[in-house]
Amino acid sequence: MNDFREEYRQAVRELPKLHMKSECVQDEIHHRKIQQKRRNRNVAKGCTAAAVLLLFGAGTVAAKGYMNAVIEVRDSGYTVTGGENLETTLAARSGNEEAGISESREYEDFQDFLEHSSVINKIPDISFLEPEVEGACVSVIDDSMMTSVMVIAEGKYFSLMQNDYRGVESYSSATGYTGRTENESSYINAQGLSYTLFDTVDDDGQVEATHAVIAVEGRELSMSFHGFEAETIEKILADLDLTVYFAK
Numbered sequence: 001m002n003d004f005r006e007e008y009r010q011a012v013r014e015l016p017k018l019h020m021k022s023e024c025v026q027d028e029i030h031h032r033k034i035q036q037k038r039r040n041r042n043v044a045k046g047c048t049a050a051a052v053l054l055l056f057g058a059g060t061v062a063a064k065g066y067m068n069a070v071i072e073v074r075d076s077g078y079t080v081t082g083g084e085n086l087e088t089t090l091a092a093r094s095g096n097e098e099a100g101i102s103e104s105r106e107y108e109d110f111q112d113f114l115e116h117s118s119v120i121n122k123i124p125d126i127s128f129l130e131p132e133v134e135g136a137c138v139s140v141i142d143d144s145m146m147t148s149v150m151v152i153a154e155g156k157y158f159s160l161m162q163n164d165y166r167g168v169e170s171y172s173s174a175t176g177y178t179g180r181t182e183n184e185s186s187y188i189n190a191q192g193l194s195y196t197l198f199d200t201v202d203d204d205g206q207v208e209a210t211h212a213v214i215a216v217e218g219r220e221l222s223m224s225f226h227g228f229e230a231e232t233i234e235k236i237l238a239d240l241d242l243t244v245y246f247a248k
Contacts, residue, residue, distance in 0.1 A: 069215035071196045073184045077176035078196070078213055080220050083169055103142040110151065113138040119147050123162055124221070124240050132232065133158065156227035157209070166218035173220060179208045187212070190238050212237055217245040 069082030107113040110133050114120065119142045129151065136153035144164070151158040165171050179200035187195045195212045202208055209226045210233055221242075225233050 069220070071213050071215060073181050073196065073198050074174075076178075076180050076200070077174065078181070078198070078211075078222075079172065079174045080213070080215055081172040082165075082215065083171070102144075103140050105140050107138040107140070110134075110136045110138055110153075113140070113149075113151075118142065119149065122147055122244075123149065123160060124242055124244055126160065126240070128239065129158065129236070132156065132228065153227075157224070158226075158228070159224045161222045163220040164218065165220065175222065177209070177211075187234070187237055189240065189242075191242060193242060195237055214242075216242060219245055 069080055072079045072081075103118045105117075107117065110130050114127050114130070117138075117140055119140055122142070126149075133151050133153040133156060136151045136156075139148075139150045139152075141148045146164070147160075147162040149160045161175075163173060177200045179202050181198045182201050184196070184198040187197050189195065193214060193216055195214045197210065197212050199207045200209050200211065209224045210228070210230075211222060211224050212233075213220070213222045215221075223236075225236075228236075
């Protein structure tokens, strides 16, 4: 488990850095674009998870049934605990595990991410976000168990984190944020699946981000929204198709 955490930290450190070529005719335009992206990243500071801790039980199971998981909102984040009763085995994921980190990359725009990222087939389709995040850059970290997608546009921040617990008998995960949690509620999407919703707020009580968490078919999916209208967040949750989790 310590090796996993160290590999993940290393992947974060090795994310490609933006750079400019001196021979580029439009150096000044590129420079301003990079400055804007750095400012946009500051928006994400209050939204991003401060820590993710994963604890796993020994062994695997291969019994038929539905995943049992409990989501609990805490003072500055949430926990998910549960176990699996799905007919899956670690062998189904051995290829990815042997490969380790399968993608660690930053994309210059959202369309580039949609067209070229290897994680597209592993997560729910988020292509409908494109009109909301025009001019966004996208950072991706993906390994056999955790997939993270961070989308940063002007004044907006969206993150999706997916943990894959298939093949794990029991587990507990804890995710922490920089603000304190408030306004916990539930939201049922068009497929009849229930999200746990909550806000994180700063010391002045101002909302930093809205978070949505769901555990379904061996995965934990969490999303964070900053700069999105409440109606837009609700529509995204209503329309987000989670069929990918039931297809395999």
